[in-house]
Amino acid sequence: MSQHLGADGAAPVFADAAEARRAIRAGRFRGHTSGLVPAHAQGNLMILPRAMAEDFHRFCQQNPKPCPILGVSQPGARTLPTLGTDLDLATDVSDYRVYEGGELVAELPDLTGVWRDDFVTFVLGCSFSFEAGLIAAGIPLRHVALGRNVAMYRTSITTRPSGPFHGPLVVSMRPMKAADAIKAVQVTARMPAVHGAPIHLGDPSLIGIRDIARPDFGDPVPIEPDELPVFWACGVTPQAVAMAARLPLCITHAPGHMLITDLLNRDLPFL
């Protein structure tokens, strides 16, 4: 897959975030970014024409738990210096998805050919960062152990609308023993830039989840009898909301193909 692949076929090892971005930019790495350059924060991407950007910016400001803003570009700019030097928003994600009227119309490894000088790029915090914090705190994550995607659900909690952007909060779920759930609240509360503290724990029906075994996105993850499901606001929320808004145009990353930033996860509590 890549010259960066280890001899055993394991995930590639990059010296730093900029080297990982250059490998993606050059087409040498096209995989999922989970676990890649693990000290660094990765971001969800939302690229919108300027005409829709103001409403979306306000949507994020009003819904900081699902939409924690790590950075917003100048209109037309492919750079975002606060998130990285040698960073190109049009090339440094390995898989972009282009939507028109809420429908997927193209999947591209590079936006150079379609870039417009009115594009505004939003980079939103991603749960990979707080999962690194949870693992560092000794809290096991079952979906990671099982090699699955995290389980995600639409809830009965509504986001605060802004212009065309409105819809239900989407949450991710991680099963934990109560003592770990209590630790997890403390760990993630210190990272508001990447979804912050959970929004719910315990009975899923209280937030409108009818069947915990059937997630709306991602993979099912079993919950043991001595565990509670713990729910965090999820970065899929703004994507779902943008799709539902049937915008003339919006571009996102494909799931798991995130923007790798120069930000260190260890600095997130202090942003």
Place this chain on the structure above:
Amino acid sequence: MSQHLGADGAAPVFADAAEARRAIRAGRFRGHTSGLVPAHAQGNLMILPRAMAEDFHRFCQQNPKPCPILGVSQPGARTLPTLGTDLDLATDVSDYRVYEGGELVAELPDLTGVWRDDFVTFVLGCSFSFEAGLIAAGIPLRHVALGRNVAMYRTSITTRPSGPFHGPLVVSMRPMKAADAIKAVQVTARMPAVHGAPIHLGDPSLIGIRDIARPDFGDPVPIEPDELPVFWACGVTPQAVAMAARLPLCITHAPGHMLITDLLNRDLPFL
């Protein structure tokens, strides 16, 4: 009851902690101290002969969640300057309980007549302080609303033993909606000096509580269907452990009759 009682019979109002201690010392106030001088931290009291104090000190150090030490006196000293000026450990609690061999042998409003120059006094943090933090954070406390004592339970969790001191962890329980439980973890985690974060939430049987409707101490408090029981390590633990140790002599405060300190609850996160 007291010249400090308001005209409507409501709780007395003291200008500060020292004035409250002087009223207790003079016998002008003999009631429960809950809600008295609410900005100030109150403490659980444990007075032991020096021969047993070292083991107890180590017990507290090993079990900081049930036994958070606010102060330890010099042997024989009736003062504890770090917790208050004009503070007399032998007179400033309105109701002392004297135990011999684990049995209650006397209840005294004043220890002057029985004071010994080998007494070491431990003042331990009390949940009144973190309840003030929870209320300030807008989290309703049902036992307060119902005018009941908090519900407390022996658990299957054992404390780390030290000398004669050993036994089960005792917890207090407050029912909360999940979102409030998540906030409560954050609020109380910042106050390790008064029991800190919860030790459990959800299924009581996982910590050995068979019937949540029948507390071992305090009053039963109902849990609504959309609530979780949230459990904190409780200052009754060291008292229960000291009783079980059948020490030749130990002296505590009577439940609810705490030592009022000069410490401000708002400073507890920064101790």
